[in-house]
Amino acid sequence: MTVTDPLRTAPPHRRRGRNRRPAWEEPPSTAGQVFRGGVLTGVVLAVLVPLWVVLVTSLASRQTINEAGGLVLVPREIDFSAYRAIFAGGLVTQALWISTLITVAGTAVSLVLTVLAAYGLSRPGSVAHRGLLFYFLLTFLIYPGMVPSYLVVTGLGLKNEIWALVLPTAISVFNLVVVRAFFQNIPAELLDSARIDGAGEFRILARIVLPLSRAVIAVVGLFYAVGYWNVWFNALLYIDDNSKFPIQRVLQSFILAGQSPNNAGTLGVSMPPTLAIKMAVVVVTVSPIVLVYPFVQRHFVKGVIIGAVKG
Amino acid sequence: MSTRETTRAGGTGDDRSRPPGGYPSATVGADRLAAPGSGPDRGTAGVGRTDRDSAPVRHGRFRRRRGRAGRAPLRARLRRDWPLLVMVAPAGLLLLVFHYLPTLGNVVAFQDYNPYAGDTPLAAFLHSPWIGTTHFETLFGDPAFWDALRNTLAITAFQLVFYFPLPIVLAIMLHNILSPRLRGFVQTVVYLPHFFSWVLVVTFFVQMFGGAGLLAQEMRDVGLEPWNIMSNPDTFIVLVTAETVWKDVGWGTIVFLAALSTIDPHLYEASAVDGASRWKRLWHVTLPGLRPVIVLLLILRLGDALSVGFEQFMLQRDAVGRQAAEVLDTFVYYNSITTGNYGYGAAAGLFKAVVGLVLILAANRFAHALGERGVYSRS
Numbered sequence: 001m002t003v004t005d006p007l008r009t010a011p012p013h014r015r016r017g018r019n020r021r022p023a024w025e026e027p028p029s030t031a032g033q034v035f036r037g038g039v040l041t042g043v044v045l046a047v048l049v050p051l052w053v054v055l056v057t058s059l060a061s062r063q064t065i066n067e068a069g070g071l072v073l074v075p076r077e078i079d080f081s082a083y084r085a086i087f088a089g090g091l092v093t094q095a096l097w098i099s100t101l102i103t104v105a106g107t108a109v110s111l112v113l114t115v116l117a118a119y120g121l122s123r124p125g126s127v128a129h130r131g132l133l134f135y136f137l138l139t140f141l142i143y144p145g146m147v148p149s150y151l152v153v154t155g156l157g158l159k160n161e162i163w164a165l166v167l168p169t170a171i172s173v174f175n176l177v178v179v180r181a182f183f184q185n186i187p188a189e190l191l192d193s194a195r196i197d198g199a200g201e202f203r204i205l206a207r208i209v210l211p212l213s214r215a216v217i218a219v220v221g222l223f224y225a226v227g228y229w230n231v232w233f234n235a236l237l238y239i240d241d242n243s244k245f246p247i248q249r250v251l252q253s254f255i256l257a258g259q260s261p262n263n264a265g266t267l268g269v270s271m272p273p274t275l276a277i278k279m280a281v282v283v284v285t286v287s288p289i290v291l292v293y294p295f296v297q298r299h300f301v302k303g304v305i306i307g308a309v310k311g
Numbered sequence: 312m313s314t315r316e317t318t319r320a321g322g323t324g325d326d327r328s329r330p331p332g333g334y335p336s337a338t339v340g341a342d343r344l345a346a347p348g349s350g351p352d353r354g355t356a357g358v359g360r361t362d363r364d365s366a367p368v369r370h371g372r373f374r375r376r377r378g379r380a381g382r383a384p385l386r387a388r389l390r391r392d393w394p395l396l397v398m399v400a401p402a403g404l405l406l407l408v409f410h411y412l413p414t415l416g417n418v419v420a421f422q423d424y425n426p427y428a429g430d431t432p433l434a435a436f437l438h439s440p441w442i443g444t445t446h447f448e449t450l451f452g453d454p455a456f457w458d459a460l461r462n463t464l465a466i467t468a469f470q471l472v473f474y475f476p477l478p479i480v481l482a483i484m485l486h487n488i489l490s491p492r493l494r495g496f497v498q499t500v501v502y503l504p505h506f507f508s509w510v511l512v513v514t515f516f517v518q519m520f521g522g523a524g525l526l527a528q529e530m531r532d533v534g535l536e537p538w539n540i541m542s543n544p545d546t547f548i549v550l551v552t553a554e555t556v557w558k559d560v561g562w563g564t565i566v567f568l569a570a571l572s573t574i575d576p577h578l579y580e581a582s583a584v585d586g587a588s589r590w591k592r593l594w595h596v597t598l599p600g601l602r603p604v605i606v607l608l609l610i611l612r613l614g615d616a617l618s619v620g621f622e623q624f625m626l627q628r629d630a631v632g633r634q635a636a637e638v639l640d641t642f643v644y645y646n647s648i649t650t651g652n653y654g655y656g657a658a659a660g661l662f663k664a665v666v667g668l669v670l671i672l673a674a675n676r677f678a679h680a681l682g683e684r685g686v687y688s689r690s
Contacts, residue, residue, distance in 0.1 A: 143414070
């Protein structure tokens with residue numbers, strides 16, 4: 001049996017005429033083109049320049065930073081001492097481990113539960129389908145406040161447990177709806193034929209539905225992973241023990257609350273400049289996102305739009 | 312049933328998007344599949360069917376066998392569907408514990424909740440006295456609460472004017488880039504900040520515009536007096552809007568780009584042939600094509616008027632002070648978690664949740680009255 005991606009076989013509207021200006025369209029005015037080019041360049045630079053400055057400063061030596069009077073725009077040398085300092089153990093290293101653990105474990109839990117529930121809810125006419133769907137979608141309209149959530153999570157004994165950063169946010173109903181809409185676009189004939197061949201629902205999900213759903217799994221997986229990597233406020237609520245701080249919590253206390261990034265201030269002159277260390281913390285916080293996101297981005301239109309617009 | 316999902320950006324009800332005829336048939340038995348006429352039924356079933364009649368295919372022969380309302384008896388359906396229920400159970404259980412249980416927990420708003428009245432929050436809850444609406448009376452007499460409400464509404468209004476239109480403009484610009492390569496590059500870059508945490512976004516703004524930031528540094532170099540917008544309460548509303556724009560303007564274009572790609576190119580061609588200029592085409596073809604999405608997002612935003620983001624304000628409240636940066640969510644935090652007065656915070660949170668629910672229902676009704684598809688529809 002050849003299984004084709006139902007979305008890939010859609011007619012390619014995109015290709016037609018997008019590369020060339022259609023014959024009926026007048027050429028754009030110079031002023032218009034300059035304006036548009038200027039705006040788009042500005043938007044792109046607004047994103048890239050801060051990233052660049054932070055990266056360059058984190059790699060600068062003390063002398064370069066002193067001469068620039070702070071942040072460095074033009075790299076002069078590459079000095080990894082700030083990175084050596086933050087990876088030498090201590091709070092930042094620990095926080096990176098914690099965040100990685102939360103992100104990996106949390107994303108796995110979330111994806112498994114979301115995919116299972118999305119498949120279980122993808123079949124109109126199954127037992128209690130409408131009631132269950134309502135049960136899930138009602139969460140969009142009615143939400144608990146911060147205080148009762150705090151009481152429930154602490155009441156379950158999750159205070160200072162990293163599970164407090166995973167379980168309460170493990171299911172995003174929005175992601176569930178996106179996945180469900182994708183599943184419903186898979187031709188029913190495929191599932192029917194597997195059923196006739198004697199496959200149970202779990203086998204159908206694992207062998208037929210999942211291999212067809214890589215795009216949406218990638219996108220939703222990215223959403224979950226980014227959510228876990230970025231967790232900050234829940235850590236403020238539930239985690240007091242700073243050996244269990246995730247990276248965002250550490251970043252906030254160093255940079256915004258102005259605490260010193262290294263509790264070992266005894267190293268004296270050989271310490272890399274504080275600014276470089278701070279910027280290095282920013283870089284390690286940003287880099288997982290910047291490195292992973294471009295690979296998933298091409299699925300956005302497929303994965304997200306299918307769910308968000310057609311759903 | 313009311314579902315927000317059915318209209319999220321204006322598609323058909325998603326239960327209809329998949330031809331529903333197929334599912335019950337296969338499990339009823341192979342004889343159903345062999346029946347002539349089942350094939351075409353499946354191919355066209357998606358059109359014009361509703362969720363309710365989706366399950367059984369109404370062929371007289373099978374209807375009788377399935378009994379009431381054309382469905383198989385419950386026990387047979389359970390035998391068929393139990394794996395689906397098992398699949399839904401873990402997620403449903405998590406929502407029960409971390410969503411619906413706290414929702415019920417809002418009743419502490421009517422209690423003089425004392426966390427030390429018992430060993431666990433549950434025991435404390437059972438031992439705390441009920442005090443009726445006292446917390447709400449205090450709340451409505453609290454000037455700090457009204458400050459927070461005023462700030463929240465002001466920020467919502469400001470962002471509706473100065474943030475909301477920007478993704479539309481940017482989407483139209485992106486859509487008009489002819490080279491797919493360049494377009495892809497710009498999209499990749501502008502989507503990126505959406506994935507940064509608020510801690511990072513605020514950090515970047517501090518590094519660029521703060522007292523020791525790049526801008527102040529450059530201004531000092533050329534002999535100007537540096538200004539620090541990061542700690543100025545008077546311009547705080549501009550600052551938070553700028554941060555929101557930086558973080559989300561690119562991401563906001565996605566839904567508009569999708570809508571733009573569904574506008575029939577022949578409309579542009581026809582209007583151009585009829586002599587419509589570039590601006591006229593924008594006004595008479597593009598904007599009407601985007602109208603349902605714009606209305607939908609506007610309604611969503613209005614229904615969510617009491618939420619302006621939370622971490623963003625938590626992070627900057629210390630720098631600019633309570634007077635300018637307190638919004639409803641931070642009010643709840645600073646009047647419950649930090650003071651231990653949980654009942655009072657829960658009352659403020661419950662106020663926000665209830666007003667929010669009323670707003671979204673009202674906005675949706677308003678949209679229906681205008682003849683637009685709302686956030687959800689009755690199906």
